[in-house]
Amino acid sequence: MNDTSEKSSPRPRATILGGGPAGLMAAERLARLADVHVFDSMPSFGRKFLLAGKSGLNITHGEQLEAFLARFGEARTLLEPALRAFPPNAIRDWAEALGIETFEGSSGRIFPVAMKASPLLRAWLARLRESGVSFHARHEWQGWTEDGALRFGTPDGEATFTADVTVLALGGASWPRLGADGSWTPFLSARGVETAPFRPANCGFDIQWSEHLLDRFAGSPLKSISLSFCGRTVKGDFVVTKTGIEGSAVYALSAALRDSLEAGANTVLMLDLAPDRTLSQLASALSAPRGKTSLANHLRKKAGIDGVKAALLREIAGKALLDDPAKLAHAIKNLPLRLDRPRPIAEAISVAGGIALSELDESFMLKKCAGVFAAGEMLDWEAPTGGYLLSACLATGRAAGEGAARWLRRS
Ligand SMILES: Cc1cc2nc3c(=O)[nH]c(=O)nc-3n(C[C@H](O)[C@H](O)[C@H](O)COP(=O)(O)OP(=O)(O)OC[C@H]3O[C@@H](n4cnc5c(N)ncnc54)[C@H](O)[C@@H]3O)c2cc1C
Known part of the structure; x- marks a missing residue:
């Protein structure tokens, strides 16, 4: 067994499972405080984010915040503090700090001027690496060992990894060939975490x-x-x-x-x-x-x-x-x-279903799993297209990362 759990740094260790926009944003918020390790089952990170870039990368929306928040329907209650803490104008500033200029289209949708995701993702991964974040591709999370370590399937066999705090950002279940396939649900169900079945959203x-x-x-x-x-x-x-x-x-x-x-x-x-x-x-x-x-x-x-x-x-x-x-x-x-x-979930832009919002506390920690946080499309919310999906993934990733950082400081 390829055991990767050796710990050499006195800093706390944070693991992020899933290297999409939600996971990368959580990594960004934890990097100052902890040794951050991002794991993803795919050979590279942010594949769905790159696909979103094919249609221009509608990263957020410029409408009034009240109208923006209303797009999240019943999930608004849990998401609102995260969305208010990282609203559309903050997303634009964040992209600009990565050297990506954005513009607002006539419909209010906001895009990078280059109308693609690759320059943003490249700059973001580079900045995360500079701040010490480690990336582990081809590591498929397969639940926890009996003593609580994270278990991964890798091309070299099973690996385990211990962490002081974990952020789950494993996505939904649409376009499974890009990595997010919902295969994580049994691992959470085994810990008593309620999940709603995935259903297609923004679909044909x-x-x-x-x-x-x-x-x-x-x-x-x-x-x-x-x-x-x-x-x-x-x-x-x-x-x-x-x-x-x-x-x-x-x-x-x-x-x-x-x-x-x-x-x-x-x-x-x-x-x-x-x-x-x-x-x-x-x-x-x-x-x-x-x-x-x-x-x-x-x-x-x-x-x-x-x-x-x-x-x-x-x-x-x-x-x-x-x-x-x-x-x-x-x-x-x-x-x-x-x-x-x-049309089937595999073809949908996004999904409804995932971790029931009632399973999360206000810092996006799973109430039944101390020290385990969750963010992004794996949570049970849905929103229309128009930049709302990425906005909520970035905002909840940020909130979960901050929640995890506070939890580390306290413990
Ligand atoms: C065609 C298309 C176009 C889109 N366009 C837009 C758009 O313009 N604007 C917008 O707002 N949204 C858009 N979206 C939606 C948006 O891309 C997603 O909502 C967003 O990427 C979800 O982010 P996430 O980080 O939660 O999950 P993901 O981006 O899906 O990332 C999850 C990561 O977890 C990894 N993973 C999953 N399971 C495991 C496991 N067991 N072990 C290890 N790693 C695992 C996956 O490989 C993946 O990298 C689009 C989606 C599609 C399909």
Whole structure:
């Protein structure tokens, strides 16, 4: 057995399990006080963070703090102090201190100017190494030994490691090939820590499309539409996929849609293909005589509907409707998309579920495991896309790191 538990420094020893944004932030807060060791099962650190960078790395959001906090729903109570202690402007300052300039887009979303994660991650890991943090890749945490040491599977066999304090930051269970796969849950359950089952969040949904629609339009984006469900309307874009729909407007409603499907309800998302025009404007435009103009051209000229929008209209409303301007206008503004099921967790942007928030004290320590703290997506909260996910991972990582530092000072 490759036993890594030899301790040579008089400083306390802190272990961080999981080298994503939450774990790295916890490491940063502990580095002044302790010898910090970050372990990750993957060959390198921050893989999901790098993937988030592929779509620009929406790191936080610039809206008013009250609106920002409201995005976390019921989890707000536990998360609020951490989010207030590391709010969006502090995240921007933190990135800037790493040499990463950020900007606020027209939607309020905040991105690095470079629109990627790699420069930020590189600078962050370098600064952590300079401050003495040690990194251990290819170490998969596999619970505790009987005498309380951390157990790891490594390419060289099992290894153990003792620590004065531990921060768990093992992520959720989406995109498992990037490292976070939820395999840690049995180790916490064995210690009596309650976890809620993982469920997809910010996910796509299955819809049975016709062969014709799939052949011609799978992968096509629908821009400037609105989607409505249960009294909430979201303007934006989505994509027709081989299996159904996905994209930002769908993600924004996905928690309610998922809950409805899980409850066994008939779940219908209403699509408005022309949200900037009223029903009567559309109906009167479409009533204009079309002469020899084809219906497709008439729709395009009078209602701005063509391509995948026209195909969806035909697919869902049926051809019979298309000759009646009033019914056609109504269908353009109220196209029902009947959803079958959410896409699997592995494809979701994030998850709901994980460690029950009731298991944590206000410093993010597990009440049933003294000296063990937890942060990031492995906690049972969910939030929409828009920078809220990374904001909460960074903020809870920071809070757990500070909680762990206070705990070390006290003990
Ligand atoms: C495609 C995509 C795009 C995204 N874009 C954005 C975005 O623009 N803005 C935003 O706010 N959020 C975005 N997110 C979400 C965001 O990336 C995550 O919420 C965030 O990375 C979670 O951070 P974390 O540190 O909690 O977990 P993770 O980043 O998942 O890190 C957990 C780490 O723990 C390691 N680990 C897991 N199990 C073990 C084990 N047993 N032993 C050792 N190590 C283990 C993993 O290898 C991983 O490195 C995106 C997600 C996806 C999938």
